[in-house]
Amino acid sequence: MNLSQIKKPKGAxxxxxxxxxxxxxxxxxxSTRGHKGQRSRSxxxxxxxxxxxxxxxxxxxxxxxxxxxxxxRYAVVNLDQLxxxxxxxxxxxxxxxxxxxxxxxxxxxxxxxxxxxxPLRVSAHIFSAAAQAKIExxxxxxxxxx
Numbered sequence: 001m002n003l004s005q006i007k008k009p010k011g012a013x014x015x016x017x018x019x020x021x022x023x024x025x026x027x028x029x030x031s032t033r034g035h036k037g038q039r040s041r042s043x044x045x046x047x048x049x050x051x052x053x054x055x056x057x058x059x060x061x062x063x064x065x066x067x068x069x070x071x072x073r074y075a076v077v078n079l080d081q082l083x084x085x086x087x088x089x090x091x092x093x094x095x096x097x098x099x100x101x102x103x104x105x106x107x108x109x110x111x112x113x114x115x116x117x118x119p120l121r122v123s124a125h126i127f128s129a130a131a132q133a134k135i136e137x138x139x140x141x142x143x144x145x146x
Contacts, residue, residue: 073105079131080114082122089121092145107145116140 019031033040049056075092081100082090092108095101101108107125112134119139125146127135132142 072107074107074109074126075101075104076109076111077101077124078111078113079116079134082110082120083114083116083118088119089123091123092125110135110142 017027017032018025019027022028030040038044038046049058051057075095077095077100085094085098085100087094092101092104095108096104109126109128110122110124110131111128112130116134116138119141120135121141121143122135123143123145125144127142127144135142
């Protein structure tokens with residue numbers, strides 16, 4: 001079997017509903033719009049979330065919480081991920097190249113999960129205190145990027 005032999009399961013596709021094509025089609029006369037009313041008229045559009053005059057759910061429910069517009073998003077990487085790379089010097093560009101992270105966002109943060117046996121030279125924007133201690137205990141060095 002290969003990709004050219006794959007078929008959709010029976011009943012997965014339906015013919016397009018062609019409205020307004022005469023009474024024999026089953027979708028003639030009112031073209032599935034019913035009789036009268038707002039939705040039967042041409043040019044009809046309702047605002048998103050409109051519930052027929054009832055107070056919409058997005059206004060009925062209370063607003064909670066706070067969104068900090070100055071929040072910093074960090075790409076997070078742990079020590080065990082750095083060990084798996086098997087390199088002596090780690091930088092954000094190297095991590096993107098090896099697909100450990102996808103984006104740097106507002107910076108790279110190194111966390112302390114995992115153990116270090118060999119010295120590593122790590123460049124990142126932020127280090128957790130435990131991660132920094134583990135790197136230095138293994139004989140490595142940390143470089144804080146700005």
